[in-house]
Amino acid sequence: MPVLRDRSDLRGRPALAALLAAASLLTAACGGEAETVTAAxxxxxxxxxxSEGMAALLTGRLADVGGCLGIEPDEVGDAMAVVWPHGTEVVDDAPLTIEVPDEGRYAIGDTVSLAGGTVAGDEVGGxxxxPECSGEQTWLSH
Structure with missing residues (x-):
């Protein structure tokens, strides 16, 4: 296969150009970086x-916790901001609704159960x- 020195080498090779474009999209979609999405x-x-995580279970209502999406627990305890599992997406902003991989869709006020555990610190899950979201503890879900 010829070595591509620059984009001009792709002229006349539409199949190769399409293959390279598809490969770059797949690479971007498989990234494992953390992110913050603001909605509503x-x-x-x-x-x-x-590929690892804690195995405790937190059940409560999805809520705005200091400006971050979190959980107001059913049990006694303070509301906590949540670092959601990689791949979680915002699917609507009226009301704020997320889709959690392998779990389903949840809107503000819905009851949700999340595997994970509490962590403390200024950085969680990457x-x-x-500051306004970080209480004494944050729930790191997986």
């Missing part, structure tokens, strides 16, 4: 891709936590 004035913290 609320930050949705999405953690980096990981994300620096916004």
């Amino acid at each position: 004035g609320v930050r949705v913290l999405v953690g980096e891709r990981t 994300l620096p936590l916004p």
Whole structure:
């Protein structure tokens, strides 16, 4: 296969150009980086891709916790911002609705159960936590 020195080498080779474009899209879609998405004035913290995690279970209502999407627990305890599993997406902003991989869709006020655990610190799941969202603990979901 010839070596491509620059984009001009792709002229007359539409199949090769299409293959390279598809490969770059797949590479971008498989990234494992953390991100913060803002929708309806609320930050949705999405953690980096990981193959490990804690196994506790948190059940509560999806809520705005200091400007970040979090959980108000059913049990006694303070509301916590959540770092959502990698791949979580905002699917609507009226009301704010997310889709969590392998779990389903949840809107503000819905009851949700998340596997994970509490963590403390200024950075969780590969994300620096916004000061207004970071309480004593944050729930790191997986």
